[in-house]
Structures are given as C-alpha cells and as structure tokens.
Amino acid sequence: MRKALMMTVAMVLFAYAAFASDGAAAGAAVGPVAAWATAIGMGIAAGLCGIGQGLGLKAACEGTARNPEAGGKITVTLILGLAFIESLAIYALVVNLILLFVKPLGA
Amino acid sequence: MFRTLVQKIDAMLYRRGFAVADARRLMRNQMLLAAGGSAVACLASGFANWGFSFAAGALIISINFWWLSKAAQELVRVKQGAMFTLLTLFYGRLVLTAAAIAGLVAWAGASVYGLLAGLSTVVANAALWGVLQMRHKVPSVGKGKEA
Numbered sequence: 001m002r003k004a005l006m007m008t009v010a011m012v013l014f015a016y017a018a019f020a021s022d023g024a025a026a027g028a029a030v031g032p033v034a035a036w037a038t039a040i041g042m043g044i045a046a047g048l049c050g051i052g053q054g055l056g057l058k059a060a061c062e063g064t065a066r067n068p069e070a071g072g073k074i075t076v077t078l079i080l081g082l083a084f085i086e087s088l089a090i091y092a093l094v095v096n097l098i099l100l101f102v103k104p105l106g107a
Numbered sequence: 108m109f110r111t112l113v114q115k116i117d118a119m120l121y122r123r124g125f126a127v128a129d130a131r132r133l134m135r136n137q138m139l140l141a142a143g144g145s146a147v148a149c150l151a152s153g154f155a156n157w158g159f160s161f162a163a164g165a166l167i168i169s170i171n172f173w174w175l176s177k178a179a180q181e182l183v184r185v186k187q188g189a190m191f192t193l194l195t196l197f198y199g200r201l202v203l204t205a206a207a208i209a210g211l212v213a214w215a216g217a218s219v220y221g222l223l224a225g226l227s228t229v230v231a232n233a234a235l236w237g238v239l240q241m242r243h244k245v246p247s248v249g250k251g252k253e254a
Contacts (some may be wrong), residue, residue, distance in 0.1 A: 057182060076129040080233045084173060087230050090168070093205060094212065094223060095171045101213040 034103070038096040045092030049085050056081045113139075115187035123177075130176050135198040137172050137232045144228055148221070160211070164225020167207050172229050174200040 060078040064071045098104065116135045125131040125154050145162035150159035213219040 072127045075127050079176050083229050083233055097212040
C-alpha cells in the first residue's frame with residue numbers, strides 16, 4: 001500500500017514537472033505531454049479499478065462460500081459494484097480519448 | 108402492454124442464462140432505461156448528433172453490462188474449465204468497448220457530452236436500484252396494536 005502511494009506521488013510530481021517545463025516552452029510541445037498524461041492517467045485508472053474489482057470479487061466469493069444461500073443477493077451486489085467501478089474506468093478512458101483526439105488543451 | 112413487454116424481456120433473459128431473479132430485473136431495467144432514454148434523447152435533440160451519441164453510449168454500456176452480469180453470475184460459482192472462457196469474455200468485452208468508444212470519439216465525431224450521458228445510464232440504473240431497495244427495506248410504521 002505504501003509502495004503504491006509512493007509511486008502515485010512520484011507520478012504526480014513527474015507530471016507536474018513535465019507540465020512546468022512545457023509551460024516554459026510556451027506551448028510548443030503540448031502533444032507529447034498530453035500523450036504521456038493520457039497514458040499515465042489510463043494506467044492509474046485501470047490499475048486502481050482492477051484492485052477495486054479484485055477486492056469486490058474476493059469478498060463475494062468468500063461470502064458465497066460461507067453462506068451459499070445468500071449467493072443471489074451477493075451476486076446482485078457484486079454486479080452493481082463491478083458496474084460502478086467499471087464505469088469509472090470507462091469515464092477515464094473517454095476523458096483520455098478526449099485529451100488525445102478532441103484536444104481541448106490545444107494541438 | 109408494458110407488463111407484457113416486461114414479461115417478454117424477463118423470459119428472454121431467463122432463457123439467455125440470467126438465473127438470479129434480481130440480476131434479471133437489473134438487466135431488464137437497464138435495457139428499458141437505455142431504450143427509453145435513447146428515444147427521448149433522439150426526439151428531444153431533433154435527431155441531432157447529441158441524441159445519436161447518447162443512443163450509442165447507452166447501447167455500448169448496456170452490452171457491456173450484459174456481459175458483466177453474465178460473467179459475475181458465473182464467477183461466483185466457477186465451474187471446472189469455465190475459467191478460460193470467462194476471462195476471454197471479460198477482456199474481449201473490455202477491448203470491444205474501448206474500440207467502440209475510441210472509434211466514436213476519434214473518427215465518427217460523436218458528441219462527447221452525449222456519449223458520456225449515454226454511458227451514465229448504467230450508473231443511473233444502479234443508483235435507482237439502490238434507492239428502490241432502500242425504500243423497500245424501510246419498516247412500515249405500526250399502529251401499536253401488533254403486540
């Protein structure tokens with residue numbers, strides 16, 4: 001957990017430094033920075049959503065193993081949880097695609 | 108008429124492997140919400156780009172939700188040998204969703220706000236489901252004569 005936190009902080013600092021150096025170049029190379037930002041952003045989103053889905057599925061399997069009669073209710077809750085988590089990943093994907101192709105921050 | 112439609116959808120879902128009743132209801136609600144929302148969005152926008160983008164987003168997320176529900180129902184009671192098929196379905200679904208959204212945003216020129224609104228139908232469905240479940244769980248107030 002501490003490692004993941006350290007890596008996240010390092011990535012944020014790296015992105016901040018990249019944007020700062022880019023600002024000094026007066027917006028000459030926003031494209032590559034945007035590409036890096038989308039790659040890092042999608043990686044973070046996918047990784048954290050994967051952790052969330054894994055934890056949810058683990059808990060659902062354990063719950064069903066302990067109390068098989070509650071399997072139906074657990075399954076529905078699992079589906080809802082997975083849908084919520086996955087919609088977050090899909091939102092991140094859409095935002096990254098907007099940054100890459102629609103280019104609201106400039107070319 | 109609406110009840111007949113609901114019964115037909117329920118029967119179709121049961122035949123397609125939605126054995127858990129609540130999961131079936133959830134999927135049925137998603138289908139109705141996506142279809143109704145798309146029709147309203149297309150009519151309200153005058154069949155403009157926004158409406159079609161909403162419909163595309165709702166369709167993508169409904170298909171995604173369909174496969175997710177089926178995979179989740181199977182995953183909690185994994186059978187021998189079904190793991191590879193489930194994993195293939197799971198990742199294939201993700202790849203297809205990403206490809207469809209990328210195509211819509213990058214090449215088809217879809218309205219991003221419409222697409223996001225369409226993709227949000229599954230969140231709206233889940234939130235609605237949660238609210239309805241909470242409403243059903245609220246204990247009815249007795250008149251004091253129960254004892």
